[in-house]
Each structure stands twice: as structure tokens, then as C-alpha cells.
Amino acid sequence: MKKNSVIGVIMFCCAAALFGGGNKDNSGTIRIGISKIVQHEALDAIEQGIQDEINAALPNVVYDLQNANGDMSTATQIANKFKSERVSVAVGIATPVAIALANTIKDVPVVFSCVTDPVQAGLVSSVDRGEGNVTGLSDAIPxxxxxxxxxxxxxxxxxxxxxxxxxxxxxxxxxxxxxxxxxxxxxxxxxxxxxxxxxxxxxxxxxxxxxxxxxxxxxxxxxxxxxxxxxxxxxxxxxxxxxxxxxxxxxxxxxxxxNYYKAGRATGQMILEILDGRKPADMPVKFITDPxxxxxxxxxxxxxxxxxxxxxxxxxxxxxxxxxxxxxxx
Missing domain, CATH: 3.40.50.2300 (Response regulator)
Known part of the structure; x- marks a missing residue:
């Protein structure tokens, strides 16, 4: 991301429109909530890739990293936590936590990562565009x-x-x-x-x-x-x-x-676009196709x-x- 684009991100976050851009807390820090369904190497790699991609472009980002431990009630609790804390972007790694975030949070962007079939999961109506405040990346495999x-x-x-x-x-x-x-x-x-x-x-x-x-x-x-x-x-x-x-x-x-780490970096790129003002509804679901x-x-x-x-x-x-x-x- 170019320097002037990064500056635009920071300025934009101060006056973000609904579903575009992100909120800052009182200290001027961008907060990103990341929820994953369980802990294992692939999901950990996604989580790290997201952070590395964002940190390479933006300073002063704080992450709230949560693990639902395979429990849907915990996933819902995490979603409510992100909602009450008004995170700038809520990220769901894997289908169950992504659904919990999308069902709970309607006024800030929700980005899913590595959801195999986001249409069947009800996250989007079509992979050609996002749905309201929701978009993300699919991990469909051949x-x-x-x-x-x-x-x-x-x-x-x-x-x-x-x-x-x-x-x-x-x-x-x-x-x-x-x-x-x-x-x-x-x-x-x-x-x-x-x-x-x-x-x-x-x-x-x-x-x-x-x-x-x-x-x-x-x-x-x-x-x-x-x-x-x-x-x-x-x-x-x-x-x-x-x-x-x-x-x-x-x-x-x-x-x-x-490569799940690279999928995390690709998800991080989508989050940066949202922080720069792009609306999730205008962003198609991303697929990993590069050999x-x-x-x-x-x-x-x-x-x-x-x-x-x-x-x-x-x-x-x-x-x-x-x-x-x-x-x-x-």
C-alpha cells in the first residue's frame, strides 16, 4: 500500500461511513477482532498472515485474538464481545465463527477467511459480491x-x-x-x-x-x-x-x-481495502487460484x-x- 494510501486509511477511519472503513477507539487506535473456531496449524497460520499483512501497511493496530475452542456458544459470546467493543473490523476464521459474527454484527465490516462454501453458509448470496457488511475469502479445494x-x-x-x-x-x-x-x-x-x-x-x-x-x-x-x-x-x-x-x-x-499463511495475507489485503474505504458489499469473495x-x-x-x-x-x-x-x- 502506498504512503498516501496509508494516510488516507488513517484519515478515513476518523469519519467512516456505514460498512466502509473502520472505527478507532478513544486513543486513535484501529482495533481488529479475530475469532477462530479452534487452534491448529492452518488456522494459526491464517491468523498470523492477517496480522503480518496489516502490520506491514498500518501502524497502531491492536488485535483481539479469540479462540472458540470448537464451541458455538463461545463463538456467539466472542461475536457479542466484538460488537460491544466496536472493533473496526471483525474477522471470522472458519465457517461457524464467521456465521456467528455475521449474525451478530451489522454495523461494522465482517470479513470471513477460509470458509469453504460461503453461499451455502448464508454469508453471501453470490460469490460475485459481498452481502451488506460481509465479505471474505473461500478455501474451496479441487x-x-x-x-x-x-x-x-x-x-x-x-x-x-x-x-x-x-x-x-x-x-x-x-x-x-x-x-x-x-x-x-x-x-x-x-x-x-x-x-x-x-x-x-x-x-x-x-x-x-x-x-x-x-x-x-x-x-x-x-x-x-x-x-x-x-x-x-x-x-x-x-x-x-x-x-x-x-x-x-x-x-x-x-x-x-x-498455503494458509498466504491465505491469511490475502485476507489481510481485503481488510486493508475496507479500512481504506471500500465497502464489503462491493467486494467479491476471493479465491486462492495462483499456483x-x-x-x-x-x-x-x-x-x-x-x-x-x-x-x-x-x-x-x-x-x-x-x-x-x-x-x-x-
């Missing part, structure tokens, strides 16, 4: 391409999928996974959970019925990912993760998706555990390789 790759590499004939029954993004993703399986001649087996404590039991219930499991961006699943990884590792069954961040420590044979913002990881240790050989063409395309217990970056 599910059909992932499952076709999984079949080619691992010979998957029956695919498992575990999802959180209370997360709208997970329910929408389940439909996409089932459709992709049908298109690729793969049988589909799903198991729902209501909280992270149920993940190990769900993994144990499904592992002997499938050839491998596919993970979408389900926040509850990823908050307890090591439990699922252990079950599938012990049974020598491969995991394909649509979230690379959660796979960086090993355990997922394949991981492909966008430079995506990662492809193969865990060769896990491939060997499952008795699977990764074709050289795929290895050559990967920018992340996990082997001998260590992550290598190309």
Missing part, C-alpha cells in the same frame, strides 16, 4: 482432482471420509467428495463426528472398511489430526490431506492445497509404510517432500 490423483497413485477402490456434522463447510465438502468418488468409480464410506474427542474412535471404526482416507478442510478433524494419523499408520492405510499445513510434520502420504500460493507434499516414509511407490512425475512436481522423519523444501 476435491475431484485430488481424488483422481489418490486413485492413480494408491489404487484406491473404497475411500473413507470423516467430517464434523455441525460444520456447514464439512457437510458441503462431503457432497463434493461423494460426487468425485462416483465419477472415479470409487466406493464411498463416511463417518461423522461432533467433536475432536470422537476422532480416534471414528478412525478406528472406518479404517478396516476403506483403502485410504481423504481429508478436506475440516477444522475439528485437523485439531486432533495426530489421533487419526496413528490409526491409519498402524493399519498401513494412506491419507490424502487437502490441507498441507497439517501434514508438514508427517503422517499424510499426500497433501495438496493452498505460487499452493503446495504439493509427498511423505515417502508413509508411502513406504503403506507399500506404495510415488511416481517420479508426481515427485518432480512436489515442492515439499517428507522423508527420514524430516521435511525437505524444493
Amino acid at each position: 476435491t475431484a482432482e485430488h481424488i483422481a490423483m489418490f486413485k492413480e497413485i494408491a489404487g484406491i477402490k473404497t475411500l473413507g471420509y470423516i467430517y464434523t456434522s455441525s460444520e456447514d463447510n464439512s457437510i458441503a465438502a462431503r457432497t463434493l467428495v461423494e460426487e468425485a468418488c462416483a465419477a472415479n468409480g470409487i466406493a464411498f464410506v463416511s463417518q461423522s463426528i461432533s467433536n475432536s474427542a470422537e476422532l480416534r474412535q471414528a478412525a478406528e471404526a472406518i479404517v478396516n472398511r476403506v483403502d485410504g482416507i481423504y481429508l478436506t478442510t475440516d477444522n475439528t478433524v485437523f485439531s486432533a489430526l495426530p489421533a487419526l494419523i496413528k490409526v491409519f499408520h498402524d493399519n498401513k492405510k494412506p491419507i490424502f490431506s487437502g490441507d498441507v499445513t497439517g501434514a508438514l510434520n508427517g503422517g499424510c502420504m499426500i497433501a495438496s492445497g493452498f 505460487a500460493e499452493t503446495d504439493l507434499l509427498f511423505d515417502l516414509d508413509e508411502a513406504a509404510n503403506c507399500g506404495i511407490t510415488i511416481p517420479p512425475s508426481y515427485l518432480n512436481a512436489a515442492n515439499l517432500i517428507f522423508r527420514n522423519g524430516k521435511l525437505e523444501r524444493k
Whole structure:
């Protein structure tokens, strides 16, 4: 952001119009409330990316960082807190907290980050524009391409999928996974959970019925990912993760998706535009489409555990390789 634009942001915040720009507190400081549904590497990376992007352009920004710990009543309490404190912008990382913010706050901008299907979630009517005081970024992933790759590499004939029954993004993703399986001649087996404590039991219930499991961006699943990884590792069954961040420590044979830190930076850019006077209603939902913002990881240790050989063409395309217990970056 140019220097004169930054000055314009600060001046604008003093006399912001409804849904455009942001409020300052009595000390002249811009306050940004950020709420995430749970704590795990991907959501933490988004949160950090948002702050880094804003801090690079604006001084004197104060952040109120909140974690709902997977509880919707807590998410609503956080939304009411942001409303009463009149934050300049309220940010919701993941669908449940974004819905809580949008339902509670009507007079300041609400920006969602990494909501898979914002239309189905009721946050916007169309991805072509924002809705009132709400806009944001989607973390939709190429599910059909992932499952076709999984079949080619691992010979998957029956695919498992575990999802959180209370997360709208997970329910929408389940439909996409089932459709992709049908298109690729793969049988589909799903198991729902209501909280992270149920993940190990769900993994144990499904592992002997499938050839491998596919993970979408389900926040509850990823908050307890090591439990699922252990079950599938012990049974020598491969995991394909649509979230690379959660796979960086090993355990997922394949991981492909966008970089969540960069998604946070992209969300931060949207917030800066709003602070500079742009109205959320005029801002389309942002999607991560730049190949430079995506990662492809193969865990060769896990491939060997499952008795699977990764074709050289795929290895050559990967920018992340996990082997001998260590992550290598190309």
C-alpha cells in the first residue's frame, strides 16, 4: 500500500461511513477482532498472515485474538464481545465463527477467511459480491482432482471420509467428495463426528472398511489430526490431506492445497481495502487460484509404510517432500 494510501486509511477511519472503513477507539487506535473456531496449524497460520499483512501497511493496530475452542456458544459470546467493543473490523476464521459474527454484527465490516462454501453458509448470496457488511475469502479445494490423483497413485477402490456434522463447510465438502468418488468409480464410506474427542474412535471404526482416507478442510478433524494419523499408520492405510499445513510434520502420504499463511495475507489485503474505504458489499469473495500460493507434499516414509511407490512425475512436481522423519523444501 502506498504512503498516501496509508494516510488516507488513517484519515478515513476518523469519519467512516456505514460498512466502509473502520472505527478507532478513544486513543486513535484501529482495533481488529479475530475469532477462530479452534487452534491448529492452518488456522494459526491464517491468523498470523492477517496480522503480518496489516502490520506491514498500518501502524497502531491492536488485535483481539479469540479462540472458540470448537464451541458455538463461545463463538456467539466472542461475536457479542466484538460488537460491544466496536472493533473496526471483525474477522471470522472458519465457517461457524464467521456465521456467528455475521449474525451478530451489522454495523461494522465482517470479513470471513477460509470458509469453504460461503453461499451455502448464508454469508453471501453470490460469490460475485459481498452481502451488506460481509465479505471474505473461500478455501474451496479441487476435491475431484485430488481424488483422481489418490486413485492413480494408491489404487484406491473404497475411500473413507470423516467430517464434523455441525460444520456447514464439512457437510458441503462431503457432497463434493461423494460426487468425485462416483465419477472415479470409487466406493464411498463416511463417518461423522461432533467433536475432536470422537476422532480416534471414528478412525478406528472406518479404517478396516476403506483403502485410504481423504481429508478436506475440516477444522475439528485437523485439531486432533495426530489421533487419526496413528490409526491409519498402524493399519498401513494412506491419507490424502487437502490441507498441507497439517501434514508438514508427517503422517499424510499426500497433501495438496493452498498455503494458509498466504491465505491469511490475502485476507489481510481485503481488510486493508475496507479500512481504506471500500465497502464489503462491493467486494467479491476471493479465491486462492495462483499456483505460487499452493503446495504439493509427498511423505515417502508413509508411502513406504503403506507399500506404495510415488511416481517420479508426481515427485518432480512436489515442492515439499517428507522423508527420514524430516521435511525437505524444493
